[in-house]
Amino acid sequence: MKTLQGRIWTFGDNIDTDAIIPARYLNTSDPASLAAHCMEDADPDFMKKMRPGDILVAGENFGCGSSREHAPIAIKAAGIACVVAKSFARIFYRNAFNMGLPIFESGELHDRVTDGDEIEVDADRGLIRIGPDGPPLKIEPIPPFMQQLLTDGGLMGHLARKAAGRAERSPA
Amino acid sequence: MGMTITEKILCRHTHLDRVHPGELISARVDLALANDITAPIAIAEFRRAGGTKVFDRNKIALVCDHFTPNKDIESAGQCRTVRAFAREQAIDHFYEGGNCGVEHALLPEQGVVLPGEVVIGADSHTCTYGALGAFATGVGSTDLAAAMLTGEAWFKVPESMKFVLTGALKPWVSGKDLILHIIGRIGVDGARYRAMEFSGETVAALTMADRLTMANMAIEAGAKNGIFPVDVTTRAYVAARSDRRYVADPPDPDADYRDVLEIDCSAIEPQVAFPHLPSNVRGIGEVGDVRIDQAVIGSCTNGRIEDLRFAARVLRGRKAARDVRLLVLPATPSVYRAALEEGLLAVFLDAGAVIGPPTCGPCLGGHMGILAAGERAVATTNRNFVGRMGHRESEVYLANPAVAAASAVLGRLAGPDDLT
Numbered sequence: 162m163k164t165l166q167g168r169i170w171t172f173g174d175n176i177d178t179d180a181i182i183p184a185r186y187l188n189t190s191d192p193a194s195l196a197a198h199c200m201e202d203a204d205p206d207f208m209k210k211m212r213p214g215d216i217l218v219a220g221e222n223f224g225c226g227s228s229r230e231h232a233p234i235a236i237k238a239a240g241i242a243c244v245v246a247k248s249f250a251r252i253f254y255r256n257a258f259n260m261g262l263p264i265f266e267s268g269e270l271h272d273r274v275t276d277g278d279e280i281e282v283d284a285d286r287g288l289i290r291i292g293p294d295g296p297p298l299k300i301e302p303i304p305p306f307m308q309q310l311l312t313d314g315g316l317m318g319h320l321a322r323k324a325a326g327r328a329e330r331s332p333a
Numbered sequence: 334m335g336m337t338i339t340e341k342i343l344c345r346h347t348h349l350d351r352v353h354p355g356e357l358i359s360a361r362v363d364l365a366l367a368n369d370i371t372a373p374i375a376i377a378e379f380r381r382a383g384g385t386k387v388f389d390r391n392k393i394a395l396v397c398d399h400f401t402p403n404k405d406i407e408s409a410g411q412c413r414t415v416r417a418f419a420r421e422q423a424i425d426h427f428y429e430g431g432n433c434g435v436e437h438a439l440l441p442e443q444g445v446v447l448p449g450e451v452v453i454g455a456d457s458h459t460c461t462y463g464a465l466g467a468f469a470t471g472v473g474s475t476d477l478a479a480a481m482l483t484g485e486a487w488f489k490v491p492e493s494m495k496f497v498l499t500g501a502l503k504p505w506v507s508g509k510d511l512i513l514h515i516i517g518r519i520g521v522d523g524a525r526y527r528a529m530e531f532s533g534e535t536v537a538a539l540t541m542a543d544r545l546t547m548a549n550m551a552i553e554a555g556a557k558n559g560i561f562p563v564d565v566t567t568r569a570y571v572a573a574r575s576d577r578r579y580v581a582d583p584p585d586p587d588a589d590y591r592d593v594l595e596i597d598c599s600a601i602e603p604q605v606a607f608p609h610l611p612s613n614v615r616g617i618g619e620v621g622d623v624r625i626d627q628a629v630i631g632s633c634t635n636g637r638i639e640d641l642r643f644a645a646r647v648l649r650g651r652k653a654a655r656d657v658r659l660l661v662l663p664a665t666p667s668v669y670r671a672a673l674e675e676g677l678l679a680v681f682l683d684a685g686a687v688i689g690p691p692t693c694g695p696c697l698g699g700h701m702g703i704l705a706a707g708e709r710a711v712a713t714t715n716r717n718f719v720g721r722m723g724h725r726e727s728e729v730y731l732a733n734p735a736v737a738a739a740s741a742v743l744g745r746l747a748g749p750d751d752l753t
Contacts, residue, residue, distance in 0.1 A: 175521055175522070175610060177716075177718045177719075179697075179698075179716070179718040179719065179720055179721050180718065180719055180720070183698065183720050183725075184370075184697040184698050184699055184721075185698055185699070185703075187370045187399075187400075187699075188400055188404070188405055188407035188408045188411065189407050189411075190373050190374045190377070190411075201725075202718075202719050202720035202725045203719070205725070221522060222521060222522040222525065222555060225521060225522065225555060226457065226552075226716060226718060227456075227457050227697075228371065228454075228455055228456055228457040228459075228471040228472060228473055229370065229371065229473075230371070230374055230455075230473035230474040230475060231370075231374075233473075234374075248522070248525070250522070250525065250555060251525060251526050251555070251557055252457060252471050252472060252473060255472065255473060255476065256472075256473035256475065256476075259473055259475040259476060260473070260475050304357075306357050306487070315475065316475050316476065316479050317378055317381065317382045317475060317478065317479065320382065320479055320482065320483065321382060321383075
């Protein structure tokens, strides 16, 4: 996975899926329409301030609440490069890998940065660097199965690969 | 070492002899469900993967309950997508219009979910079915698409937390108050990635309605699932609704729990969760003077007939305060009919309530009861996040149906004992 570099926006603990994409906008699943309201109830001006390639940095339990996959879809379609949080709610975590939004767990990053800082996320080496000379912070390793999902382009890609593998192995 | 209820059910749905917490497994799914918001993405993913036929048309439920009756043209389009797919695939459990209710009230009531089953739903409150002794958990639309194709889903076997409930409930205390109290104690991520297993003498005395309410809100503590043991109450509830066979899985005596928490239920008074987290709870005696503009009684959490009876006990012969909009939404057509036949709807109408159709509507700020900036609602629903029921400067206070009713009468947060 290539190294991600970007300017960050910080959010606190328990950022819920209603804050990421309010339910009032769920009458569509069009990614661009959802992206227009990304993070709106956490910060109404977020989409005016952010630039594609920016990174979200949050505290504990990011993405708690609803199972709506519209939440990682909105973040990805807004052009956010990745999300780094102290921890993620489980359905959001699962959804992000299933649909291909890179997310990382770091217990330290959130407390060391402010809006506008630049960070570099090196997933292959499991490191985050704050600024060009900052000390490296460790990322929690991604479990092998989740890495495989990312490699295969999400859950549906993974299933397709598995099905193709079975077809090749079958006698005829 | 033995297995917990959750581990036993998951194990029985694999080819393994036993499973361990933390293990990644692929399990067979007995039911996969989605609603009018989450199904369209799942259907698109299903087709993108080349899907032409679902794994079993009897094991999929599609419930158009969120933005229905269709609130706008886009919502109507989403329901049309779901309907067309349901017709094409001859889906057995497709609900909209007059046979439709709020999914997690409807499916147990209709006998679609049974003890010991594995259920995934593209809706976070799918965990409700743990009340029946099923393993049920919320997933996203892509997971659901995969299950519609393959009949399986991947899981990390969760660690289990045991909650041992003892003591008799005080008057006006219900399952809602027990689960709010527990969430207040452990926090909104206190059970993150884990199973919440409820046990103890108090559990045996709880109605299915109370258990459904408690399992429903397991997700508000971050849990993967909530689960109750199967007992005579469960068996009677199921026997009245289905003749399908099922397996009840009691926990092994030597099952391993990450934590065991003892809850003295006799000390719990009616609870209110203040904005903006379900864990921000106070006893009704400590709420202070909080004026309200709206009271909502309904939802997958508290829209069952027992909930409406609980509210009607408070509202009979009383009226909602002049400046309070009281909304009552029976969660299913059967609940609506029972409320009609029992005279509860007359009680609500006399109290000045607006009686709505079965819909999730106001709970998620969809429609039928949206709050303006600065407005406050007391609601029997499950979430009080920023903007949940409308404007981001509005507020939601979560409570049981009797507290919501008493608050509607007094125009401020209050319990039934505050009425004279």
